[in-house]
Amino acid sequence: xxxxxxxxxxxxxxxxxxxxxxxxxxxxxxxxxxxxxxxxxxxxxxxxxxxxxxxxxxxxxxxxxxxxxxxxxxxxxxxxxxxxxxxxxxxxxxxxxxxxxxxxxxxxxxxxxxxxxxxxxxxxxxxxxxxxxxxxxxxxxxxxxxxxxxxxxxxxxxxxxxxxxxxxxxxxxxxxxxxxxxxxxxxxxxxxxxxxxxxxxxxxxxxxxxxxxxxxxxxxxxxxxxxxxxxxxxxxxxxxxxxxxxxxxxxxxxxxxxxxxxxxxxxxxxxxxxxxxxxxxxxxxxxxxxxxxxxxxxxxxxxxxxxxxxxxxxxxxxxxxxxxxxxxxxxxxxxxxxxxxxxxxxxxxxxxxxxxxxxxxxxxxxxxxxxxxxxxxxxxxxxxxxxxxxxxxxxxxxxxxxxxxxxxxxxxxxxxxxxxxxxxxxxxxxxxxxxxxxxxxxxxxxxxxxxxxxxxxxxxxxxxxxxxxxxxxxxxxxxxxxxxxxxxx
Amino acid sequence: xxxxxxxxxxxxxxxxxxxxxxxxxxxxxxxxxxxxxxxxxxxxxxxxxxxxxxxxxxxxxxxxxxxxxxxxxxxxxxxxxxxxxxxxxxxxxxxxxxxxxxxxxxxxxxxxxxxxxxxxxxxxxxxxxxxxxxxxxxxxxxxxxxxxxxxxxxxxxxxxxxxxxxxxxxxxxxxxxxxxxxxxxxxxxxxxxxxxxxxxxxxxxxxxxxxxxxxxxxxxxxxxxxxxxxxxxxxxxxxxxxxxxxxxxxxxxxxxxxxxxxxxxxxxxxxxxxxxxxxxxxxxxxxxxxxxxxxxxxxxxxxxxxxxxxxxxxxxxxxxxxxxxxxxxxxxxxxxxxxxxxxxxxxxxxxxxxxxxxxxxxxxxxxxxxxxxxxxxxxxxxxxxxxxxxxxxxxxxxxxxxxxxxxxxxxxxxxxxxxxxxxxxxxxxxxxxxxxxxxxxxxxxxxxxxxxxxxxxxxxxxxxxxxxxxxxxxxxxxxxxxxxxxxxxxxxxxxxxxxxxxxxx
Numbered sequence: 001x002x003x004x005x006x007x008x009x010x011x012x013x014x015x016x017x018x019x020x021x022x023x024x025x026x027x028x029x030x031x032x033x034x035x036x037x038x039x040x041x042x043x044x045x046x047x048x049x050x051x052x053x054x055x056x057x058x059x060x061x062x063x064x065x066x067x068x069x070x071x072x073x074x075x076x077x078x079x080x081x082x083x084x085x086x087x088x089x090x091x092x093x094x095x096x097x098x099x100x101x102x103x104x105x106x107x108x109x110x111x112x113x114x115x116x117x118x119x120x121x122x123x124x125x126x127x128x129x130x131x132x133x134x135x136x137x138x139x140x141x142x143x144x145x146x147x148x149x150x151x152x153x154x155x156x157x158x159x160x161x162x163x164x165x166x167x168x169x170x171x172x173x174x175x176x177x178x179x180x181x182x183x184x185x186x187x188x189x190x191x192x193x194x195x196x197x198x199x200x201x202x203x204x205x206x207x208x209x210x211x212x213x214x215x216x217x218x219x220x221x222x223x224x225x226x227x228x229x230x231x232x233x234x235x236x237x238x239x240x241x242x243x244x245x246x247x248x249x250x251x252x253x254x255x256x257x258x259x260x261x262x263x264x265x266x267x268x269x270x271x272x273x274x275x276x277x278x279x280x281x282x283x284x285x286x287x288x289x290x291x292x293x294x295x296x297x298x299x300x301x302x303x304x305x306x307x308x309x310x311x312x313x314x315x316x317x318x319x320x321x322x323x324x325x326x327x328x329x330x331x332x333x334x335x336x337x338x339x340x341x342x343x344x345x346x347x348x349x350x351x352x353x354x355x356x357x358x359x360x361x362x363x364x365x366x367x368x369x370x371x372x373x374x375x376x377x378x379x380x381x382x383x384x385x386x387x388x389x390x391x392x393x394x395x396x397x398x399x400x401x402x403x404x405x406x407x408x409x410x411x412x413x414x415x416x417x418x419x420x421x422x423x424x425x426x427x428x429x430x431x432x433x434x435x436x437x438x439x440x441x442x443x444x445x446x447x448x449x450x451x452x453x454x455x456x457x458x459x460x461x462x463x464x465x466x467x468x469x470x471x472x473x474x475x476x477x478x479x480x481x482x483x484x485x486x487x488x489x
Numbered sequence: 490x491x492x493x494x495x496x497x498x499x500x501x502x503x504x505x506x507x508x509x510x511x512x513x514x515x516x517x518x519x520x521x522x523x524x525x526x527x528x529x530x531x532x533x534x535x536x537x538x539x540x541x542x543x544x545x546x547x548x549x550x551x552x553x554x555x556x557x558x559x560x561x562x563x564x565x566x567x568x569x570x571x572x573x574x575x576x577x578x579x580x581x582x583x584x585x586x587x588x589x590x591x592x593x594x595x596x597x598x599x600x601x602x603x604x605x606x607x608x609x610x611x612x613x614x615x616x617x618x619x620x621x622x623x624x625x626x627x628x629x630x631x632x633x634x635x636x637x638x639x640x641x642x643x644x645x646x647x648x649x650x651x652x653x654x655x656x657x658x659x660x661x662x663x664x665x666x667x668x669x670x671x672x673x674x675x676x677x678x679x680x681x682x683x684x685x686x687x688x689x690x691x692x693x694x695x696x697x698x699x700x701x702x703x704x705x706x707x708x709x710x711x712x713x714x715x716x717x718x719x720x721x722x723x724x725x726x727x728x729x730x731x732x733x734x735x736x737x738x739x740x741x742x743x744x745x746x747x748x749x750x751x752x753x754x755x756x757x758x759x760x761x762x763x764x765x766x767x768x769x770x771x772x773x774x775x776x777x778x779x780x781x782x783x784x785x786x787x788x789x790x791x792x793x794x795x796x797x798x799x800x801x802x803x804x805x806x807x808x809x810x811x812x813x814x815x816x817x818x819x820x821x822x823x824x825x826x827x828x829x830x831x832x833x834x835x836x837x838x839x840x841x842x843x844x845x846x847x848x849x850x851x852x853x854x855x856x857x858x859x860x861x862x863x864x865x866x867x868x869x870x871x872x873x874x875x876x877x878x879x880x881x882x883x884x885x886x887x888x889x890x891x892x893x894x895x896x897x898x899x900x901x902x903x904x905x906x907x908x909x910x911x912x913x914x915x916x917x918x919x920x921x922x923x924x925x926x927x928x929x930x931x932x933x934x935x936x937x938x939x940x941x942x943x944x945x946x947x948x949x950x951x952x953x954x955x956x957x958x959x960x961x962x963x964x965x966x967x968x969x970x971x972x973x974x975x976x977x978x979x980x981x982x983x984x985x986x987x988x989x990x991x992x993x994x
Contacts, residue, residue, distance in 0.1 A: 104828020285871035290715035
């Protein structure tokens with residue numbers, strides 16, 4: 001695995017270079033309609049305490065019943081992480097008191113998780129790829145939410161999230177920089193979204209990370225780590241790694257020691273601060289949940305799920321490079337989201353694949369980004385964009401006109417070919433018309449003609465004039481050829 | 490003529506079916522009996538109006554020919570069972586005012602079979618106790634009078650603090666006492682370490698803890714999830730068989746319940762036991778066991794032998810370790826199961842200066858002494874550094890206990906006969922106040938059965954020299970409750986049905 005960082009990734013300290021070591025625990029909310037052990041809905045944003053069953057509220061005598069779909073989702077995810085699927089796993093109780101934890105324990109998996117070791121291939125830059133080890137994945141219940149801002153004297157609890165299924169995905173400490181940490185979470189999110197096992201929506205808290213950071217001298221023994229809890233955006237994950245590593249280096253270089261502790265990242269102040277020390281850590285008194293039998297399923301069941309898995313981003317990227325002849329970077333960008341890749345394939349079908357990639361990546365993605373939209377809400381459909389590419393290929397419009405056309409389709413919609421027809425945007429290939437324009441410009445500018453004949457790069461000025469006169473519709477190639485022959489250059 | 494409350498469940502059922510008696514009439518008799526027996530403290534809530542409504546509906550169903558197997562049969566329900574809209578507090582202060590919006594699976598099945606609910610029965614708090622003395626609602630007095638007491642003396646004690654009167658056993662003390670005092674035809678109970686069988690033995694009633702997974706635990710307040718099982722206490726073997734059939738069954742809401750058909754247990758009552766191989770475990774002959782218990786055991790062996798059973802000596806070598814292991818496993822699970830009683834959502838809340846203070850005050854005030862003790866034991870044995878030494882070892886012992894039984898069953902043993910308790914009932918206030926272990930020893934013959942998940946039945950087999958009931962225990966193979974009913978019927982017939990105490994209260 002990724003044991004030593006490249007020199008370029010090391011942080012400079014007063015006493016020399018330092019290497020960052022990062023491992024991550026990602027909490028991904030399982031895409032399922034009901035909760036891990038109850039029939040209550042998992043829908044986000046419902047009325048407070050509107051999605052709470054008797055089990056979620058821990059009423060006396062209530063018992064958990066495992067949701068099969070959540071189990072299937074965990075298996076799918078394990079397969080997507082190239083991981084060991086454990087045909088027998090055990091649910092344990094993690095005991096602690098908190099008002100948003102109605103049972104007084106969280107049902108989780110401790111010693112025997114549903115998924116064991118696996119690995120993820122991560123593109124850190126267009127040219128650098130690393131392999132990150134997965135330690136395990138286990139299923140567990142989410143807690144409710146304490147509300148402290150509803151009353152001056154009391155706190156309230158919303159149990160809508162209580163009991164929702166989470167997958168905790170634990171990486172090995174294989175990450176060596178903030179960039180690698182960001183790239184890892186990005187890739188993991190992509191895989192989860194491809195699989196449909198988690199929507200990856202970090203704003204809703206459906207994907208959040210506990211980031212373990214330590215520093216060491218390159219090649220030295222591992223340092224003491226601190227865990228930064230609940231970081232909820234990819235950008236913040238990078239920042240948290242960076243500032244925490246700097247903090248630790250500062251302490252060690254000043255002769256201090258790192259205390260193993262849990263910390264919180266404050267994005268406003270750009271710093272981490274202590275939440276609780278190792279001594280204050282809970283004794284969770286894990287033990288197997290006696291309400292639940294061990295979770296067992298057959299290899300046949302796993303095989304059935306594996307057979308129905310969608311094409312995953314790594315395979316898709318390889319196929320795009322192979323079948324469409326795309327460079328790795330373009331293929332990587334296109335497969336980041338399954339919907340984008342599908343969009344691209346719809347545009348590329350029966351067309352010039354590279355031109356299609358350029359249009360999707362440069363024009364469409366650029367514009368979507370600028371407007372804060374995603375591919376699902378794109379105002380330009382794949383059929384429309386394909387239509388624009390067709391018009392260019394057929395020589396009906398120039399690349400420059402195509403950009404104007406894209407703008408019209410984006411804002412007004414409509415069939416690109418029809419727009420070109422009705423608005424007279426067709427490229428003029430009629431040599432007669434172009435010739436007339438060329439002749440007129442040559443006649444009106446004898447001085448420029450002389451200059452051009454002395455200095456052939458002046459041709460550009462003439463091209464510009466002709467295009468202006470023809471409203472940009474003249475076929476640039478014809479203009480060039482005509483000018484050259486008339487000017488005799 | 491026999492009074493309606495003197496009929497057994499089977500007799501009453503038949504009389505109702507034959508319309509010799511109406512459900513309303515029978516229910517009224519019980520409401521009257523309960524009214525006169527309030528001082529025994531068997532019921533923590535009486536539901537006479539509901540009972541009469543249910544009885545009326547039963548009479549209508551009997552008239553229309555759509556009667557269920559328990560149509561019009563008045564029952565008492567242990568306070569551990571959730572009953573919709575009715576007091577459900579596990580006899581704990583911490584569940585003050587709790588009335589669930591749901592009905593336990595077992596009681597739902599009883600009502601859909603036509604049974605009538607008379608009210609909720611007293612019990613040890615959260616089913617933790619062997620004498621019904623840990624109830625927040627005070628102890629239950631057994632309807633059996635202490636030896637050599639006069640009725641006047643007993644009534645005087647009943648009117649004061651009940652000291653010296655006999656305990657009905659526990660934790661299902663209210664259930665056993667109510668059945669013995671003829672305040673209901675049968676009662677639901679639960680058994681985690683002996684809580685059905687020990688009180689049945691103390692009160693001259695029949696109690697069966699079925700195989701783990703036979704009855705749904707859904708809607709029953711949990712004590713120790715891997716050990717808890719529901720079961721009935723009734724006056725006769727036949728009555729307990731009739732009740733169990735209605736209580737048992739698979740429930741998708743309890744994943745530890747087992748999907749195997751429920752037989753008509755009553756058919757096993759009276760079936761031949763010829764050729765049945767009965768194991769007599771030598772490890773159950775413990776030091777200091779009263780001679781009359783040993784004599785009772787020998788008598789039981791003779792009765793079964795006379796009915797054609799084959800008696801074999803067996804060994805269950807890990808018996809000795811069962812009690813200490815049980816008192817690790819059960820409190821460990823309880824410490825976690827009872828964490829939900831935190832004052833946040835229901836029941837008692839004692840305000841505090843912050844959340845931790847509220848938790849502490851609520852739980853300190855809401856839980857009684859014995860429950861607090863077990864929560865602390867359980868928390869301790871699960872703590873980092875102690876987990877392996879206690880919890881893990883206890884689980885290993887549990888596996889060995891299970892294996893002991895599997896070994897003898899593999900050798901062809903059909904059932905095992907043991908005493909149900911090491912003594913007859915003792916007095917209220919007599920045991921366990923200085924040393925809780927003294928009380929825990931009551932479970933010495935019963936906990937192994939819970940640890941192994943097996944069915945166990947306690948049947949009255951005679952009286953002590955003081956005239957108090959004594960019981961024998963039959964332990965069966967998993968899901969072979971029928972064998973136990975057949976064997977118990979032989980003992981009941983041979984011993985002659987115990988004459989329940991006449992009303993003195």
